[in-house]
Amino acid sequence: MxxxxxxxxxxxxxxxxxxxxxxxxxxxxxxxxxxxxxxxxxxxxxxxxxxxxxxxxxxxxxxxxxxxxxxxxxxxxxxxxxxxxxxxxxxxxxxxSLNIYEMDIMAKIIYSEARGEPYTGQVAVGAVVMNRIQSNQFPNNIKDVVFQPGAFTAVDDGQFWLIPNRTAYLAALDAVRGWDPTNHSLYYFNPDTATSSWIWTRSQNLKIGKHIFAN
The missing domain is CATH 1.10.101.10 (PGBD-like superfamily/PGBD)
Known part of the structure; x- marks a missing residue:
């Protein structure tokens, strides 16, 4: 497409x-x-x-x-x-897949968490969300995944409610269609700003832009 x-x-x-x-x-x-x-x-x-x-x-x-x-x-x-x-x-x-309302949630989480990252890095954030939906370790819908307490910094600090740009929606579509640059990762974090010692215990897969993707 x-x-x-x-x-x-x-x-x-x-x-x-x-x-x-x-x-x-x-x-x-x-x-x-x-x-x-x-x-x-x-x-x-x-x-x-x-x-x-x-x-x-x-x-x-x-x-x-x-x-x-x-x-x-x-x-x-x-x-x-x-x-x-x-x-x-x-x-x-x-x-x-996501419905029209869920796609808006996806674009918002991508924009609020990864604006300024390279396009592949924005798709990668969306891929993590899709991987969580498909994993039995997380809720089975995007609303519960994104709003799970403590799951995403942008939800906690309110940046989630920023208006996404067109690139965020395109990245959301690519992620939903199955592009996963993260090698099936379930987590990501910025090593320069991460304050959780737990996240460093995760098995790291790769780094895209400023984010490390892990399981």
């Missing part, structure tokens, strides 16, 4: 938000299949688009293209591929 296509996803942000809000999308999404039209379909298409398996415009209709994208996702992640979005597909999709 090139930059213009990625940016196009951001341009439909408000439109999709209104559609999902009007449908009352909840955490326990219903089974979706060809023919359905709802806010949950908008949510599904948005997730599939960020993962790069649904190139068509979002339209809220579970048509042939949506079914094919679900089939591709299921096959890629080892699920029985039938093109129907049931409980198992939703569960795995939520482990490997």
């Amino acid at each position: 090139n930059i213009s296509k990625i940016f196009a996803i951001l341009l439909i942000w408000i439109f999709v938000s209104v559609s999902i809000l009007s449908s009352g999308t909840a955490d326990a999404a219903p089974v979706l299949q060809k023919g359905n039209q709802s806010g949950d379909v908008w949510d599904l298409q948005y997730r599939l688009k960020t993962l790069g398996v649904y190139p068509q415009p979002l339209d809220g209709t579970y048509g042939t293209n949506t079914k094919a994208a679900v089939y591709k996702f299921q096959k890629k992640y080892g699920l029985p591929a039938d093109g129907i979005t049931g409980a198992k597909t939703w569960a795995l999709l939520k482990k490997h």
Whole structure:
């Protein structure tokens, strides 16, 4: 996906938000299949688009293209591929993608924690967040991961609420789509400012910009 296509996803942000809000999308999404039209379909298409398996415009209709994208996702992640979005597909999709509101959280944590870092370093912060969501050592959703007490300095000192720039959103999309420059790290820290002795006990993987990434 090139930059213009990625940016196009951001341009439909408000439109999709209104559609999902009007449908009352909840955490326990219903089974979706060809023919359905709802806010949950908008949510599904948005997730599939960020993962790069649904190139068509979002339209809220579970048509042939949506079914094919679900089939591709299921096959890629080892699920029985039938093109129907049931409980198992939703569960795995939520482990490997974010909805439109969660993407905003991702961009904010990247911007507040890593603005000024090289682009790879910004993606790396997002990758750590995704790695935590997918790990059984942490909560299974981005809100609980980011707001876990003491997890991120930017949340503790209020910088999280700064308005992200476009680069932060692009880094968020790259992280969600699976770019992990950190070698599956679950932690990172700045060795020049770290005050926790515990973080130095972690197994260090590599350094990107000012951050050391570790497990």
